[in-house]
Amino acid sequence: MMIVFEQKPFEEILGYLINDKSIFILRCKGCARVNQANAESDLMDMKGRIEERGIGITGSAIKGLLCMKAKSVLEELSETIGNPTSLLIMACGLGVQSVAEATHKIVHPACNSFVDKEILELGKREYRCRTCGDCVLEFTGGICPLTVCSKGLLNGPCGGNSLGKCEVSREIDCGWVLIFERMKKLGRLKEFMSFLEPKDYRKIQKKKIS
């Protein structure tokens, strides 16, 4: 998952804590994507500012991979956690959700999650494969139109490309130009001309649907 997180404005966090007498703070040490160097100082800073406002802190901890290990982390901490009215989680949206799943206590998020910033700026091209359930790479030279084109177009480029760059940002290549050039080089323009059917979004849906 290419998720990064950044701390919410402090006043917003404080608003969440309005009914809390005491809290426990859990900071994700992170994964490969998260800046681990700041974990300690971020946590110290947060503790200081919260105490300043008269809210008690029963304890705090820094633990890695909260998104996957929340349950065991909470078990491990059961002795030290005390009896806070809530938990404040400094982690990405995945981390907060797993902690919430593993406890009956109120869980407050301290951070906003983003797709990796660089990628976000590169025209919202989240992931290279959206696991669409009906792969079309055969017709597109092994380059996924769903992710490499900013609009996820299936049947060729929009009119917005200019000098090979995308309408959404002139910093990034037009995905359809990449596909075309690859297919042309491969001598597969006939396949390039194929009509691609609309996607079945039940298979791509981000939310779980039953």
Added chain:
Amino acid sequence: MGFKEVLESKKFVVTAEIGPMKGTDVQETLEDAELIKGKVDAINVTDLQSSVMRLGSMAVCHLLKDHGIDPIFQMTCRDRNRLALQSDLLSAWVLGIRNVLALTGDYPTVGDHPQAMPVFDLDSVILLKVISRLNEGFDMAGNQLKGATDFFSGAVVNPGADTEAALEMQIIKMEKKIEAGARFFQTQGIFDLELFEKFMKRIEGFKAPVIGGVILLKSAGMARFMNKNVAGVFVPEPLIKEMEEAKDKVKTSIEIAARLIKGMKDICQGVHIMAIGWEKKIPMVLKEVGL
């Protein structure tokens, strides 16, 4: 005669374009339309052009119809998923709209609500197929309609694509669009007739007529702006100079547009005039051409 009949009779058609207002005051739009009524065969109504929120294309098309003008309903894939697109097509048909122009649509970030969710559930080729399907009396899912549509559908093509790869793709996509049901094409604004003629040679034999786009230049600055920012539009330096040196900009603008239109008469099957705020000047352009 409606737009479709004029095109099918192989006459040279003239279409114009209107961008609805931001708000509910339609007076000026209708005045402009009234002024060009009878002089053009149809008027395109844009669909939240440049991703700027405004009055919808369908409502304005309906008003034009009431005023005795044949509208071309522009429909992009930017804001609606397949349910809404199909439903809006049925609604448009019921409101008397007979022509649709299928487009991809600009990305939301270019407009005034850059926070909006980009939809692009379908693309322009698929949308054309969907229209063909509705014309046959079925929706996308294969369900039978009680009462079909019979739209005359068209699409856009950009002969001014600025690289050979982009141009080749335009042509390939044009073929796909014809196969999907496009029966006419309108182009992006053209300023270089020689390039346009070359393009038309390359697509000789394609089964759908092409209507060449003409943008009214308002100033040299506007030309330079378009060259820099509008994909597929390129105003050659001599024309920019002509505008720069013009004493009467309106007169020169009309002369340039008239020249382009006269040139197009031998190249393609009509012109599409994009006045971009100068709608009131369209009759003067047509008078200059003798149309």
